Amino acid sequence: MTDVELKRFPDHKFGQAFTTLKCECSTYLPWLEKRFRKAGGQVEQRKVNSLQELSNSFDIIVNCSGLGSKILVGDTQVYPVRGQVLKVEAPWVQHFIRDGDGKTYIYPGIRSVTVGGTRQEGDWRLQVDGGDTKGILERCSRLEPSLNKAKILSEWVGLRPSRKNPRVEREVVQLQGRPVPVVHNYGHGGWGVTLAWGTALDTLGLVKQSLHEMAPQAKL
Incomplete structure (x- = not known):
């Protein structure tokens, strides 16, 4: 900022001026959900206390539970x-x-x-x-x-x-005696919207890897 511009802020000796974008989540998140549903996704709202509750319903679990991961997967770093x-x-x-x-x-x-x-x-x-x-x-x-x-x-x-480092990784968890890939994507702190697309792509890559490694099962 120039000396003239800085006169607006007498308590500061240095400043930067630039053009950027602002995302308003009150509009952005409903748009994302609509896009998800249009692609065939389903939304179900319920409380999940343990991954074991999902053992009979899903072959892959993506955990984006944020602070809930402290209890859901026992992550003490959250x-x-x-x-x-x-x-x-x-x-x-x-x-x-x-x-x-x-x-x-x-x-x-x-x-x-x-x-x-x-x-x-x-x-x-x-x-x-x-x-x-x-x-x-x-x-x-x-x-x-x-x-x-x-x-x-x-x-x-x-x-x-928040977390010291966002967790974007895959692990295999035994659920009701069955190995189930769990892909974690949480701990973004105050930068969730900023990092969302990048970590989502990384998460998608881990999901694809899990699908590729799964042995095909015949359905008779």
Whole structure:
């Protein structure tokens, strides 16, 4: 950023300006599901406490259970990183603004502006924290003072499914005495949307490898 541009941010000595894309998951995820169904996929919602419950239904299991992998497959390396954000009404805000530490950001969207946030490791709370809300508004208003007059539309909390390293690998698990390939794809933390297509392709490759290695069984 030029010296003139940096005058907008008196607490900062360096900055970068660039053009990028923003994915709004409230629209993107339903689109992905629709695409999946159109390709012949089926969606069933139920609670699974153990892979053993799936032993009689599937020949291959792809585990994308995120934080659920802590219990589902006993992965003790999985932990939550709590994030809290606000949606505000500020149509005059047209540019993304993000502080260097990644914890303070302003992202204008189609219907609202997202301001945040928090990054609290090991915190399982899903309730909105009033102190976090106040801190978010104070930090974001220092970057963009006009947010002081913005109307708060909603507050939201989510848990990022984190791990020191994302797990994308295959293992063979004995389920009811039968060897079943399980392909894991989880632990992306706050970069799930960013990494999704790449790790999905890697996962698909492991599924294809499993299918190729399976001995054909005659059905009489």
